[in-house]
Amino acid sequence: MKSSIKEVAHLAGVSVATVSYVLNGTKRVRPETERRVMDAVRKLDYQINPLARNFRKGESKLIGFVVCDLSNSFFQDVAHGLETQLAKHGYRLILIDSKEEKSIEMENVRNLLASSVDGLVIAPTTEDCSYLKFMLANHPIPVAFVDRKPIGFESDMVLSTNEDGAYEAVKHLIAKGHREIAFVGSRLDSTMAERAEGYRKALREAGIPVNANYIRFGDSLSVSQRDHRHGAVYKHTLDLLTKHDITALFSGNTLATVGAFTCLMELNIKIPQDIAFITFDDSFWFTMTTPALTAISQYPDQIGDVAGKMICERLTDFRNGVDRPHQLQRIATQMIIRSSC
Known part of the structure; x- marks a missing residue:
């Protein structure tokens, strides 16, 4: 059975208020009094409630x-x-x-x-x-x-560094000889917008026209929330592969990568022989795919x-x-x- 602050006070021969002063440090007491209180705490194995103590101090921690x-x-x-x-x-x-x-x-x-x-x-x-x-x-x-x-x-x-990371990825694809590079991302938010801008910046610097049809944004629902074959990123990837002559694909985050990669696998499109692929984010399973995926790694x-x-x-x-x-x-x-x- 848990001991109470009243029992501590009784054993130490002091008031409940004095025990509170000692435990919470809210008021100075004589060293001898503090010693008696702490001895009583140890003998009774009194458990101090840190949450209650912090609330009394005005902090919850x-x-x-x-x-x-x-x-x-x-x-x-x-x-x-x-x-x-x-x-x-x-x-x-x-x-x-x-x-x-x-x-x-x-x-x-x-x-x-x-x-x-x-x-x-x-x-x-x-x-x-x-x-x-x-x-x-x-x-x-x-x-x-x-x-x-x-x-x-x-x-x-x-x-x-979202823009810089995307810029580096697309520059790498351009250096490999690619010009028809598409970008697929999950829902457009400030982070995805920065990554899309890094994509555009790399193309502009290389003198490659930015094709608006090559930039696609989908939903941001997670793997546990839907079948990626019915997700927007999957459908965007399918459209890009069947209606456009892209040679490289850059995905904006892990969720987009799942949808895009699923589409590529189901169409039996070989990476990197048929299409080059880079993803923003680096998940542990990217090393277990065939082939392992080049990635822009963040440090969460x-x-x-x-x-x-x-x-x-x-x-x-x-x-x-x-x-x-x-x-x-x-x-x-x-x-x-x-x-x-």
Whole structure:
């Protein structure tokens, strides 16, 4: 049976308030009194409730991570990096999935605020994050965004070098002699727009006309949510292969890669003999395909780590009344050359 704070006070010969002062550090007591209280805590094996203690201090030591799509392994890795960094500062992570639905995201934020989280990290479902102005009006806590740029709410951000990574991929295809290069991505958001711009930039610099028919955006539903043979990326890839003479394909993320790669396999199109293929994102299974896929690798663990540092720095600023400009940090991508181009 768990011991109570009253039992600790009785054994130590002090008041309940004095025990609270010692355990929470809210008021100085004599060294002899502190020793008696701590001896009683040990003898009774009294378990201090850290959540209740932090609430009394005005902190919950909880950080909420609102993820647009938790079935996407990229965000699982972001969460790992974030949680590891936060733990170094004594914070715990609450992970919650928005399932790519704006209404669910907003409800998730409401619930986390009701749980008195000390800060929020958000991978938004849409660019419009203006609702945060109203939700946080009475809850002034730090917010950091990852992977996607928000509109309507200014805060710290951690993103990949999306345009540069896409530019490098398409330059590589051009160097291999390709000119008919198509781009397929999932739903058009700020991240996918940056990658599409990197694609265009590489073509323009090489003097290759940008063919609007070669740029396609589909949905962003995950593997667990639908059959990719019926997804928009699959259909776009099928259309590109049957109606256009493309020789290379660049996919904008892992979800797009699944749809595009499925289409290529079902049509028995050989990679790289019939078509070259590069993907933005690098999943573990890209090394197990035949052939292994050349990829623009992101570092989601590092994105989470940096976001965690940002939140902890902002919390320190809040406590000290410091106001600094918002930061945007870009985590560099790297091309991993394999056998698909």
